[in-house]
Amino acid sequence: MELFGEGLAWLSDPANWTDPRNGILLRLWEHISLSAVALGLAVAIGLPLGLWIGHTGRGSGAVIAIANIGRAVPSVGWLGLVFPITLVILGRGGLGFIPAVIALTLLGIPPIVTNTFAGMREVDPDLIEAGRGMGMTARQVVRRVEVPVALPVILAGVRVSAVQIVATATLAAVVGGGTLGDFIIQGIDVRALDRVVGAALLVALLAIGTELLFSLIERLLVSPGIRAGMSSVRDDAAQLLPSEPVPSGH
Amino acid sequence: MNEGEPFIRFDWIADNLDAIGQRLGEHLLMVIPAVLIGFVASFALALLARRFRRTYGPIIAVTGTLYAVPSLALFVLLIPFTGLTLVTGIIALVLYTLLILVRNIVVGLDGVPPDVVEAANGMGYSSSQRFWRVELPIATPVIIAGLRIATVTTIGLVAITTFIGLGGLGYLIINSGVRRFFPTSIYVGVLLCVLLAVIADVSLAWLQRRLTPWARSRVAG
Secondary structure, eight states: OHHHHHHHHHHHOHHHHHOTTTOHHHHHHHHHHHHHHHHHHHHHHHHHHHHHHHHHOTTHHHHHHHHHHHHHSOHHHHHHHHHHHHHHHHGGGGSTHHHHHHHHHHHHHHHHHHHHHHHHHTSOHHHHHHHHHTTOOHHHIIIIIIHHHHHHHHHHHHHHHHHHHHHHHGGGGGGTOOSTHHHHHHHHHTTOHHHHHHHHHHHHHHHHHHHHHHHHHHHHHSOHHHHHTOOHHHHHHHHHOTTOSSOTTO | OOTTOOSOOHHHHHHTHHHHHHHHHHHHHHHHHHHHHHHHHHHHHHHHHHHSGGGHHHHHHHHHHHHHSOHHHHHHHHHHHHOSSHHHHHHHHHHHHHHHHHHHHHHHHHTSOHHHHHHHHHTTOOHHHHIIIIIHHHHHHHHHHHHHHHHHHHHHHHGGGGGGTOOSHHIIIIITTGGGTOHHHHHHHHHHHHHHHHHHHHHHHHHHHHHOGGGTTTSOO
16 A cells, blocks of 8 residues: 555656656657657548448448458557568567557557547438438538547547557557556566655556546537437447447448 | 567477467366356346436446456456465456446346336236246347456456466467567467357357347347
């Protein structure tokens, strides 16, 4: 128990925050910037892919494959898979930020694709029909009907992805990517458990904060009419069973 | 990594089958107890939540918050209580299964159609007979769907336990892989994790079909 006290003492020493080479502020910045870039890339790749497959209904087999791969490869596995490749291609530049950001992007894509796809497929076909009947083009149907209705499920996917990325960024330290995980992983090696526990507390807060931030974004972005129509159980089921968004024969 | 060294050195794999098998064994010895204990604990929590509806919200909030905590941080935060031991690993892994399992067990049991419950009552079933013979079988596909997600997730999470010195396949990925710039060990570790996840997932899907042959067309895999 006294380890918690030591962890808090480590956190409350300002010198530990401001050290320019190994300070908490530096590691926190590495953690957040790495996560933000990876999430941005994952959204930039996963969202259009999910929208396209969801809208056309083509390639749903690919979505199930992506979901299953995403689930089966352990988070630390992505770092391990990417690292030797970047090292061979980039030499010393293959250490640090680059393998970390590639691994985190790959890790972040599956929840976004599967949820976007699932959300789009769940849109009531009558609504799409009504949109078309009003003379909307395919693009307008996607933008004004399908995306707004699917938005809660899509954003839940982005939230899951964000939390996973922030969590796994902790492990980027092992490929030289810094982040708050650096204190934990190096600290365990040299048995400096005050740092380890202090940094773990920060990492936990950061991940929970990410979850709350993205829940808030969902609340702000989802149209009130759609929010009112959703029961919480349905929302939960949509995030939890992303591997079975489409029963076969759909 | 040395110049000109191949990505996969099959001779290393052949020479180290024993060590690889040992890591695989360590991995399984964490996955299996964690999922079993998690399932029993979740079942108890789910029954509690169904009996006292008010507890469902708080149970989901607490397990959901735990689920958001990165695994390395959770392992580390348990060290002050249980040290760098297997118990630390198992407790953290069990905590991660709770959200998925509690939610699926409750959703599954809630999904039993009211007229089916009514029919069971009409046939004179006591509430425990009704639970075991009617409600639980109908909820089984959703419960096993949760068990599949929880098991596959746990297999991945066990790979992190190597950071607190518990071995497992994460040892091959991190300790003898990434840290020694040795890709063969990394790829063997990741491949075995994936294989383990696929085998567990397929086996549970098979179990579900065996247990509930009538549900084949209603719940996808």
